[in-house]
Structures are given as structure tokens and as C-alpha cells.
Amino acid sequence: MIRRPPRSTLSSSSAASDVYKRQHQNLSNGFNDLSRLGGTCDWTDGAKSRQSFYILNHIRGVTWQASEPSTGHRAIGLRWTSDGADSTAHFDDIQCAVYHSLNGSLLFYESGSYISSHDNYSVSDVFEARIDASARLVGFYRNGVLFQTCGQTLPENLPIWIDTAFHCDGELRNVAWLAWNLAHQDNDANRLWTRHDVEIQETKQGRVAIRGVFNGALNVSKVFSVPEHTRLRLQARFWAIDDWDSTDFGSMHAGNTEVWTKSRLFPWNCDGWRTWHGEYPTSTCAYSGTCQRCYHDITAELDHTSASLEIRFSANSSKSWAFSDVKIFVDSHYGMRVFSQEMTGSGWSNTSIVSSSIGPVHGMWGDNVHEVTKTVDGLPPHTSFGVSARYWAIDTWDAGETAGIWIDGVQHLDEGRTYSECTSCPCNAWSSFSGAIPTEHGYDRCYLDFHSALDHNSSSANITFGTTLSQDVSDESWAFSHVTVQTNVRNSDVAFSPDGGTMPDRYNASWHPLSVAISTDELRAQVRYTTDGDVPTRHSLYDGDDPVLSISPPGEGSDSVVHTIRAVAASPGKIESTGVTRHFVMKSRISTPTFSGGATNSDRET
Numbered sequence: 072m073i074r075r076p077p078r079s080t081l082s083s084s085s086a087a088s089d090v091y092k093r094q095h096q097n098l099s100n101g102f103n104d105l106s107r108l109g110g111t112c113d114w115t116d117g118a119k120s121r122q123s124f125y126i127l128n129h130i131r132g133v134t135w136q137a138s139e140p141s142t143g144h145r146a147i148g149l150r151w152t153s154d155g156a157d158s159t160a161h162f163d164d165i166q167c168a169v170y171h172s173l174n175g176s177l178l179f180y181e182s183g184s185y186i187s188s189h190d191n192y193s194v195s196d197v198f199e200a201r202i203d204a205s206a207r208l209v210g211f212y213r214n215g216v217l218f219q220t221c222g223q224t225l226p227e228n229l230p231i232w233i234d235t236a237f238h239c240d241g242e243l244r245n246v247a248w249l250a251w252n253l254a255h256q257d258n259d260a261n262r263l264w265t266r267h268d269v270e271i272q273e274t275k276q277g278r279v280a281i282r283g284v285f286n287g288a289l290n291v292s293k294v295f296s297v298p299e300h301t302r303l304r305l306q307a308r309f310w311a312i313d314d315w316d317s318t319d320f321g322s323m324h325a326g327n328t329e330v331w332t333k334s335r336l337f338p339w340n341c342d343g344w345r346t347w348h349g350e351y352p353t354s355t356c357a358y359s360g361t362c363q364r365c366y367h368d369i370t371a372e373l374d375h376t377s378a379s380l381e382i383r384f385s386a387n388s389s390k391s392w393a394f395s396d397v398k399i400f401v402d403s404h405y406g407m408r409v410f411s412q413e414m415t416g417s418g419w420s421n422t423s424i425v426s427s428s429i430g431p432v433h434g435m436w437g438d439n440v441h442e443v444t445k446t447v448d449g450l451p452p453h454t455s456f457g458v459s460a461r462y463w464a465i466d467t468w469d470a471g472e473t474a475g476i477w478i479d480g481v482q483h484l485d486e487g488r489t490y491s492e493c494t495s496c497p498c499n500a501w502s503s504f505s506g507a508i509p510t511e512h513g514y515d516r517c518y519l520d521f522h523s524a525l526d527h528n529s530s531s532a533n534i535t536f537g538t539t540l541s542q543d544v545s546d547e548s549w550a551f552s553h554v555t556v557q558t559n560v561r562n563s564d565v566a567f568s569p570d571g572g573t574m575p576d577r578y579n580a581s582w583h584p585l586s587v588a589i590s591t592d593e594l595r596a597q598v599r600y601t602t603d604g605d606v607p608t609r610h611s612l613y614d615g616d617d618p619v620l621s622i623s624p625p626g627e628g629s630d631s632v633v634h635t636i637r638a639v640a641a642s643p644g645k646i647e648s649t650g651v652t653r654h655f656v657m658k659s660r661i662s663t664p665t666f667s668g669g670a671t672n673s674d675r676e677t
Contacts, residue, residue, distance in 0.1 A: 117160030143239030434550025
């Protein structure tokens with residue numbers, strides 16, 4: 072089954088305990104932000120992500136922004152350890168750390184040791200830590216330009232966390248994983264590769280989809296269409312079967328670039344490769360009793376912008392070789408990304424800005440301003456669109472007064488703060504803010520965190536914030552902040568393994584049941600599925616990791632049947648993926664299957 076990256080809770084969470092393992096109560100978070108408010112200025116406040124990742128997960132890095140330099144020293148970076156312990160809040164336990172100084176300086180440290188200094192940073196700078204899994208290095212970028220490569224090598228087998236440290240009050244904003252997005256998973260039996268202009272169709276050996284076993288030196292290639300991107304990650308499995316000679320080698324090319332090559336040094340074992348113990352056709356070996364079934368898992372990354380990609384496998388061996396499990400990932404330029412983060416009044420119909428302890432806030436207004444709007448232009452090509460923001464309702468709002476947010480003229484928020492049946496409840500269902508923000512009376516500081524996603528493909532979008540307040544700012548007021556626009560916020564489709572179709576004859580009454588894995592490469596997404604073909608709902612949620620369904624061994628005397636599974640990927644703040652349906656045909660005479668871990672829409676409580 073395809074393994075997705077760990078579900079990071081760094082993005083779009085409303086509870087600090089769900090996002091960070093904190094070391095001090097002065098830390099809090101909202102949206103993708105982590106803030107330190109109050110307390111003594113020392114290195115006693117820090118936090119690391121609750122979820123880690125491994126270098127071969129589909130994580131390509133981390134992104135963040137820093138608030139105003141004058142708010143305090145902060146450090147953020149990557150840290151790894153075998154047990155995940157974070158015994159200190161100081162930045163000296165962060166192996167690769169960017170240090171945002173109080174005076175605006177940008178410094179770089181490795182395990183607490185000063186390495187370099189760089190031009191001063193600003194609140195508009197977007198930082199990225201980009202991981203090169205092949206070289207096991209991480210480069211640090213500001214606004215797309217490399218400014219430092221960490222001198223420490225990333226571990227292959229240790230979990231890696233995002234780690235932070237705070238000295239005084241300050242904020243790190245938009246902290247989120249950068250993910251690889253699966254563009255192609257080429258394990259479908261109907262997808263054809265070419266060998267010297269001859270089409271070769273794969274055969275399946277157990278749960279391994281082999282692209283044929285070829286004898287002798289030749290090339291096998293295929294051209295893929297690739298969505299918009301700037302960098303690729305390629306994965307595949309290469310098989311070296313039988314008694315390869317020490318001069319024999321296999322290779323993989325992406326276009327004209329050789330991304331991998333490897334020889335097998337000894338004909339009598341798999342030294343330097345891995346040994347396969349599962350099902351595999353021994354008829355491909357010269358000596359079936361001593362057949363060496365060796366394989367190597369390839370991971371390669373390269374810069375690439377073309378809309379097409381030719382992948383070519385080859386070998387110079389006269390013995391058997393094969394390849395399988397080809398996957399192409401594109402960088403997150405194609406996936407969900409932040410297009411703009413509003414920290415100034417530029418472009419809004421009203422440019423009033425006030426300061427707060429968590430950064431600039433658009434406002435404050437009473438009944439003198441009922442609507443503030445902006446058109447966001449120049450959106451990159453996309454098929455879906457998302458907006459996040461914080462709406463503020465300050466002081467004594469009355470019953471019937473509401474907050475509103477519109478996207479392209481369609482209202483997505485219509486929420487009152489005070490209700491007629493509870494006029495003495497300060498914030499009701501809204502959250503109460505304990506930090507500094509301008510108020511006329513010093514009463515209620517209420518806010519609501521807003522997230523909405525919709526299908527959208529226009530190069531521009533209009534965003535409007537409004538209110539029905541009936542009194543001036545001396546009595547009650549409203550504002551908004553942290554407006555974030557994101558593109559491509561629809562979850563990518565789930566993947567099935569096997570990918571449906573007619574199942575082999577071995578799945579009958581005398582053999583093991585069929586296992587069907589459903590997976591997603593989306594961060595923080597969960598798979599929802601049904602086993603009756605109905606559209607999955609929130610009641611169809613599988614609460615766990617990528618589900619594996621088990622079709623029980625068939626009984627005797629039953630007709631051939633078709634089992635239908637339909638699945639989607641769902642995650643907070645994004646649009647549910649398009650439903651994927653797969654039909655599994657059992658040719659043998661089998662009984663009605665049962666499923667473990669699954670649910671139909673009718674057998675869940677509503």
C-alpha cells in the first residue's frame with residue numbers, strides 16, 4: 072500500500088495541545104501560527120511538532136514566516152533524535168536552525184553553534200527548509216533563494232521534527248509542512264510501456280506489480296504528462312534476477328538525465344541489494360533452486376519544469392531484470408499553497424490598521440463601516456480555492472448583530488455573537504482573546520477563526536468582510552486579520568492496491584483472503600469509504616491510518632460476484648477529493664464477503 076506522510080497537525084488547528092508539544096504555558100497558537108505572550112525573557116519557551124516524518128516520507132520541507140523583528144528572538148528548524156525527547160526549550164538542541172533576531176538579523180545555527188549571518192528579514196519574507204532526500208541535506212531558502220545549506224546530514228532512520236524556541240514575545244506564522252504530491256502511480260495493469268516500439272503489459276506477481284521480466288540488454292520507456300511543477304521526486308523498484316555478473320548494472324533515466332544506476336557485485340547473493348522472499352516466477356531464473364530475487368528501491372529528485380517526462384529503465388545484463396511500483400511526485404507548487412498573507416491594508420477598500428499582540432489587525436470599525444472588500448488578482452492556475460481569516464467582535468455586541476464573510480459575492484459566514492436567550496454570555500460560541508488588542512471599554516475581546524474552501528478556477532477572487540452593527544466604535548466594534556488565500560485545496564484522489572478488476576484464481580476457498588489497501592498521500596487526511604458503492608459521508612470515516620479491507624475467503628457453491636468499494640480523502644480546511652470507485656470481480660464460486668474495518672452508510676450511527 073502507498074504510505075502517506077504523517078498527518079501533521081501543524082496546519083489549521085484550533086487547539087494548541089493538538090498542534091505542539093509545548094514546554095511553557097506562555098505559548099499559544101491559531102491558524103498555522105505559534106506565539107509567545109508574556110513571561111520572562113529567557114530561552115524557557117519552546118515547542119516541537121507533535122508529528123514527525125522520515126526522510127523518505129513524502130515531505131519535502133517546512134515553510135514559515137516571522138512577525139515583526141522588534142517582538143523578540145525566535146528560532147525554528149529541524150531536529151532529530153531516536154526517542155523524540157525535547158528536554159530543553161533552547162535552540163541549541165535544534166540541529167539546523169534559523170534564528171530570527173530581535174534587531175532584525177537573520178542568523179543560522181547548528182546544534183547551538185553559530186554558523187552564519189544574512190541580510191535582515193522582514194514580515195513579508197517566506198522561508199522554506201527544503202529537503203533533498205537523495206543527498207540527505209536540507210537547504211534553507213528565503214523567498215525562493217537559497218541562503219544556507221545545513222552542514223549536518225539528515226538521518227535515514229530517525230524521525231525528524233519541526234522544533235522552535237522563543238526568548239521573548241514573538242510569533243512564527245504559517246508554519247506548515249511542504250509535501251510532495253502524487254502525480255502518477257504507475258501500477259495499473261492497463262498502462263503500457265514500450266520496448267523498442269513494442270508494447271509490454273505488466274504481469275502481477277502476488278502484491279507486486281512487475282513490469283515484465285526482460286532477458287538481455289534493452290530499454291523500456293514511457294512518456295508521462297506531468298502537472299505544473301518545478302521539481303520532481305521519482306520512486307521505483309528495480310529487480311535483478313538470477314546470477315548477475317559483477318559487471319552487470321541497471322539504470323533509470325528521467326529524460327536524458329541518469330537518476331540512478333547500480334551494479335550487483337555477486338551472482339550468488341543479493342549483497343548490496345535486498346532479497347525478495349515473496350511470490351515471484353522462478354521460471355525466469357536459470358537455476359530455480361538457487362534463484363536470486365534481488366531488488367533495490369529507487370528514490371531520486373531533480374529540478375524539472377516540462378509538462379512531459381520520459382522515464383526509461385535499462386540494464387546491460389543478459390540475465391533477467393524488471394521494474395515495478397513507479398511513482399512520480401511533483402512539488403507543492405501544484406498542491407495547496409499560500410498565495411498571499413495579508414499583514415497590511417494594501418488593496419482593501421478601507422486601509423485602517425491597528426496593532427495587536429499577534430500582529431496587525433484590519434479595523435477597528437463600528438456602524439460607520441459595514442463592509443470592507445478586496446479583489447485578489449494574479450492567482451496561479453488552480454481548480455480550487457480557500458480562504459482563512461480571523462474575525463474580531465469587540466466589546467458589547469447586541470442580539471441580532473452579525474458578522475459576515477463573502478467570497479465572490481457568495482456568503483460563507485453569517486454568525487452572531489450574542490443571542491437573545493443569553494445576553495450575559497460574553498463570547499458565547501466565539502473564542503475569548505487574552506492578549507492586547509484595542510478596545511473602547513476593555514470588555515469582550517471575541518474572535519472566530521474562519522476557514523472555507525470551494526471549487527474555483529478564476530485568476531482573481533473578491534473577498535468581503537462585513538457586519539450589521541448598529542452602534543459606533545465607542546460602544547462596539549469589529550475587525551479582521553490573518554487573511555490567507557490558498558490555491559488547489561482539493562484533496563487528491565485515493566489510491567487502491569490492488570486497483571480493482573478481475574482477481575486471480577488463487578483467491579478462492581482454499582487460499583487466503585484478498586486484502587484491499589486504500590490510501591492517500593494528503594497530509595492530515597483520512598480515508599472515508601463504503602462497501603456498497605454509496606457516496607461516503609462523514610459517518611463512513613475510517614478512524615485510523617490508511618485502511619486495509621479484507622475480503623473473507625469465499626465459500627463453495629456461490630456464483631462469481633462483484634464487490635464495489637467507493638472512497639474519498641477528507642481533511643480539515645480542504646475540499647473532499649473526488650470519489651474513486653473500484654470493482655473487484657471474484658471469478659471463483661464464493662460466498663458474500665465480509666469486510667473488517669469498513670462501513671456502509673447504513674450501518675453507522677447518525
